[in-house]
Amino acid sequence: MTFLKLFGRLKSVVIGMIHVKALPGTPLGCMRMSQITEEACKEAAIYRDAGIDGVIIENMHDIPYSFSVGPEVVACMTAVCTAVRGVCPSLPLGVQILSSANQQALAVAMASGLDFIRAEGFVFSHVADEGLLNACAGDLLRYRKQIGADHVQIFTDIKKKHSSHALTSDMSIEETARAAEFFLSDGVIITGAATGLQADQQELREVSQSVRIPVLIGSGVTYDNIEGYLDANGMIIGSHFKKGGHWANAVDPERVKRFMGKRGDLVK
Numbered sequence: 001m002t003f004l005k006l007f008g009r010l011k012s013v014v015i016g017m018i019h020v021k022a023l024p025g026t027p028l029g030c031m032r033m034s035q036i037t038e039e040a041c042k043e044a045a046i047y048r049d050a051g052i053d054g055v056i057i058e059n060m061h062d063i064p065y066s067f068s069v070g071p072e073v074v075a076c077m078t079a080v081c082t083a084v085r086g087v088c089p090s091l092p093l094g095v096q097i098l099s100s101a102n103q104q105a106l107a108v109a110m111a112s113g114l115d116f117i118r119a120e121g122f123v124f125s126h127v128a129d130e131g132l133l134n135a136c137a138g139d140l141l142r143y144r145k146q147i148g149a150d151h152v153q154i155f156t157d158i159k160k161k162h163s164s165h166a167l168t169s170d171m172s173i174e175e176t177a178r179a180a181e182f183f184l185s186d187g188v189i190i191t192g193a194a195t196g197l198q199a200d201q202q203e204l205r206e207v208s209q210s211v212r213i214p215v216l217i218g219s220g221v222t223y224d225n226i227e228g229y230l231d232a233n234g235m236i237i238g239s240h241f242k243k244g245g246h247w248a249n250a251v252d253p254e255r256v257k258r259f260m261g262k263r264g265d266l267v268k
Helices: 002-007 033-049 071-087 102-112 137-146 173-182 201-210 253-266
Strands: 013-019 054-058 093-096 116-119 126-128 131-133 153-157 187-190 215-217 234-237
Touching: 002 153, 013 033, 013 253, 033 054, 033 071, 033 253, 054 071, 071 093, 071 102, 093 102, 102 116, 102 137, 137 153, 173 187, 173 201, 187 201, 201 215
Parallel strands: 013 054, 013 234, 054 093, 093 116, 116 153, 153 187, 187 215, 215 234
Antiparallel strands: 126 131
């Protein structure tokens, strides 16, 4: 399995988030690229030294998000991701570009030597806070083939956070997961309703029993509730690893070390 080959384990993989500071051209952008890159590399080193299993680099400070992602964002994210790869030459690294800039993320991953992307809107349609988001699996996987990036895995959100799913209310999360599997997703991601909110542990069990691809948790895992998510193939953690447990703050080395220590004690 490609997931096992990448992360070296099949269960309880811990993936930390680097939330890149607001990029040039975005409403909150106020830092030079050298500063933005330096901050990202500093957080990458914290994760690396704590023995984390992987990292996702994301432009989460680029609020409000837009479906029209300009070339400057792609260029800046490539620069940041390349620098982080230099800090973590052997750590599995991924990228997500908001909002739903999945082809752009693939291009950045290929150019920067990254291993995977996190993709929104892979199957079915939903209403995100940016607007209506339609499925992209067919175009995205064709693009991956065209640019020779088959080695870059695509982990896909289903029934994702910050969205209304009234359009697919007659589709269970298990059915959505099976559709993503059928459309060749490398792994599905379950989230809570918003950033930092817990994913439903029952949904984890149901989806894990419904598909044969990896199932990851995309929000809400903490030191206090990790026991409920150990059966997930992976846990993507952002907010809990930040100072004060808030996503917009800097990564807290002690929070990361404490969490990884507990994971180590629970999973021998």
